[in-house]
Amino acid sequence: MTGPILSVSDLSVIxxxxxxxxxxxxxxxxxxxxxxxxxxxxxxxxxxxxxxxGQVLGIVGESGSGKSTVLQCIYQDLAPTRGDALFAEFxxxxxxxWQANRRQRRELRTYSMGMVYQNPRQGLNLLVTxxxxxxxxxxxxxxxxxxxxxxxxxxxxxxxxxxxNRMDDFPAFFSGGMQQRVQIAKALANNPTLMLxxxxxxxxxxxxxxxxxxxxREIQSSKGMTVIVVSHDLAVIRLLADRTLVMxxxxxxxxxxxxxILEDPQHSYTQLLVNSAA
Amino acid sequence: MLDSRILSxxxxxxxxxxxxxxxxxxxxxDDVTFDVSDGEFVAVVGLSGSGKSSLLKCLxxxxxxxxxxxxxxxxxxxxxDLASASEQDILKLRRNEIRYVPQFLKSAPRLSALDIVARxxxxxxxxxxxxxxxxxxxxxxxxxxxxxxxxFPSLFSGGxxxxxxxxxxVVAPSRLMLxxxxxxxxxxxNRERVFHQLQxxxxxxxxxxxxxxxxxxxxxxxxxxxxxxxxxxxxxxxxDEVAIARYVGAETVPAS
Ligand SMILES: Nc1ncnc2c1ncn2[C@@H]1O[C@H](COP(=O)(O)OP(=O)(O)OP(=O)(O)O)[C@@H](O)[C@H]1O
Ligand SMILES: [Mg+2]
Ligand SMILES: [Zn+2]
Numbered sequence: 001m002t003g004p005i006l007s008v009s010d011l012s013v014i015x016x017x018x019x020x021x022x023x024x025x026x027x028x029x030x031x032x033x034x035x036x037x038x039x040x041x042x043x044x045x046x047x048x049x050x051x052x053x054g055q056v057l058g059i060v061g062e063s064g065s066g067k068s069t070v071l072q073c074i075y076q077d078l079a080p081t082r083g084d085a086l087f088a089e090f091x092x093x094x095x096x097x098w099q100a101n102r103r104q105r106r107e108l109r110t111y112s113m114g115m116v117y118q119n120p121r122q123g124l125n126l127l128v129t130x131x132x133x134x135x136x137x138x139x140x141x142x143x144x145x146x147x148x149x150x151x152x153x154x155x156x157x158x159x160x161x162x163x164x165n166r167m168d169d170f171p172a173f174f175s176g177g178m179q180q181r182v183q184i185a186k187a188l189a190n191n192p193t194l195m196l197x198x199x200x201x202x203x204x205x206x207x208x209x210x211x212x213x214x215x216x217r218e219i220q221s222s223k224g225m226t227v228i229v230v231s232h233d234l235a236v237i238r239l240l241a242d243r244t245l246v247m248x249x250x251x252x253x254x255x256x257x258x259x260x261i262l263e264d265p266q267h268s269y270t271q272l273l274v275n276s277a278a
Numbered sequence: 279m280l281d282s283r284i285l286s287x288x289x290x291x292x293x294x295x296x297x298x299x300x301x302x303x304x305x306x307x308d309d310v311t312f313d314v315s316d317g318e319f320v321a322v323v324g325l326s327g328s329g330k331s332s333l334l335k336c337l338x339x340x341x342x343x344x345x346x347x348x349x350x351x352x353x354x355x356x357x358x359d360l361a362s363a364s365e366q367d368i369l370k371l372r373r374n375e376i377r378y379v380p381q382f383l384k385s386a387p388r389l390s391a392l393d394i395v396a397r398x399x400x401x402x403x404x405x406x407x408x409x410x411x412x413x414x415x416x417x418x419x420x421x422x423x424x425x426x427x428x429x430f431p432s433l434f435s436g437g438x439x440x441x442x443x444x445x446x447x448v449v450a451p452s453r454l455m456l457x458x459x460x461x462x463x464x465x466x467x468n469r470e471r472v473f474h475q476l477q478x479x480x481x482x483x484x485x486x487x488x489x490x491x492x493x494x495x496x497x498x499x500x501x502x503x504x505x506x507x508x509x510x511x512x513x514x515x516x517x518d519e520v521a522i523a524r525y526v527g528a529e530t531v532p533a534s
Contacts, residue, residue, distance in 0.1 A: 052366060214388045221401065243365055257339060257365055264341045268297030275298060 004050035005226050006074070006194060011047040011083030013069050016040030018081065028248040028269060033064065043069040044250040054224040058241025058258060060231060060273070065247040067230040071196050074228070075115045076105045089193055110140050114187030118199035120179035123186065126172035130157060130182045133171065134189045141190050156185035160215060177208035188219065197229040201236060213239055234277045238262060246270045284351050284454065284485050285314040290361070291345030292332050306332035308509040310346070319486045321496050323525040324506030330489045333506065334456045336361070337487065338378040339368045353453055375453035379460055383431055383443040391417060391442045392427040398450040416445045420471050436463040444472050451479045457488035461495060469495060493526040
């Protein structure tokens with residue numbers, strides 16, 4: 001059987017000066033992620049998980065539980081305080097991506113990973129056309145021929161159901177749902193091995209959410225793409241994820257097959273989450 | 279002679295702890311033991327709350343068993359304990375040989391009935407043309423005509439949704455099928471349509487474990503019946519050996 005494509009172990013992110021009490025004075029049992037002794041915010045501690053090729057890992061939890069922090073570390077937007085992440089496309093998984101140098105980090109972001117942020121402003125340049133946004137990403141990956149770039153941009157905009165006649169318009173004037181589709185097209189354009197989705201439908205109207213979710217699901221299953229999706233919304237997790245981690249106050253309280261997490265939650269927090277969604 | 283046993287459920291227990299209700303304990307399954315032979319059709323019956331769905335969910339690992347084991351003989355010949363196998367092994371079995379069919383259709387938005395039924399075939403590598411024509415044929419056999427096929431099941435009646443659900447399950451039968459009341463919302467005519475589909479799946483060699491309330495279906499399909507009571511197996515035997523009158527509806531013979 002094939003091994004994991006990404007293996008994260010003991011990831012911790014602490015904002016502020018760490019003290020010896022940080023670990024014991026935060027977490028789900030204590031009910032906070034702020035260390036009472038030193039005031040540091042323990043965004044996540046000792047988070048470990050594997051992601052397998054072609055599978056979707058969901059991370060669910062309330063606001064502030066540390067879900068986005070985990071994704072930002074993998075995409076190298078944020079440097080972890082400690083931990084390792086072995087990724088099949090970085091030095092054959094022999095060395096943690098968090099030991100990569102700047103050039104290697106840029107290569108990982110450009111060639112191997114794609115990120116869709118909750119806020120399209122983070123993933124898109126709203127003052128560059130929809131097509132131009134995708135071109136930026138392709139140019140970073142050393143694409144040179146204008147025709148190829150334009151063809152690829154229109155292919156992916158078409159794939160994410162953005163009308164091609166909007167290709168030369170600025171996303172600043174698009175609806176939230178359409179901005180999110182352009183962001184997805186941009187993230188897909190380099191054919192990344194690992195797709196990271198941070199609340200891809202939060203903030204969209206419910207009717208628009210369904211369309212974006214279904215698009216993501218369909219692209220994922222047709223390409224066999226490996227995905228980590230972060231959401232506070234169990235409906236998103238239910239629809240997309242094969243396996244799920246539940247986080248609270250910076251720690252993983254439970255993990256399992258998604259249907260098991262939803263129908264037979266073990267931890268009291270997960271039971272609360274599932275019951276309040278029903 | 280070869281051992282034709284495909285599943286051996288041994289002292290299976292499932293206790294659920296409700297943390298939000300003062301740590302209340304619910305014993306959904308208690309000391310459940312039975313074997314299933316390859317190709318057998320086993321019907322699970324019992325009153326509401328007796329543990330029928332919990333049993334199927336433990337077999338599929340939607341529920342984590344809290345006691346006992348569920349030895350499954352995989353097509354590779356390997357014995358796998360479904361209660362304790364790794365998540366990756368379970369996902370692989372779900373992809374290749376074990377299918378769970380819930381009572382009601384849970385489907386993604388924006389997909390037509392035809393899309394839903396064709397998808398399992400497309401995902402297992404069939405050409406879209408073949409997948410769609412096969413899906414359409416099965417839906418028609420289940421009484422879902424072409425106009426319904428192209429619309430969204432969320433707009434369908436309960437019985438129509440249930441037939442789409444059955445169509446999706448039987449379009450690409452797996453080695454072990456776990457069916458949770460696939461006929462609960464159907465009239466006699468449609469039950470017979472489902473019966474014919476299940477008969478075909480059985481003839482194709484699949485092993486089926488299903489929760490049924492329908493005496494006619496039981497009589498015509500079930501090799502053996504497991505009667506559940508308060509989370510335990512109260513009786514087990516061939517359909518003639520066990521007294522099922524309390525658990526199934528009156529016999530409604532399809533009009534045809
Ligand atoms: N740069 C920072 N400085 C201080 N605290 C931070 C910083 N970034 C994140 N945090 C804190 O870390 C915790 C985890 O944040 P994170 O964004 O990972 O949560 P989340 O689970 O994604 O929440 P949401 O659902 O609201 O997006 C929060 O308490 C947050 O305020
Ligand atoms: Mg977040
Ligand atoms: Zn501290």
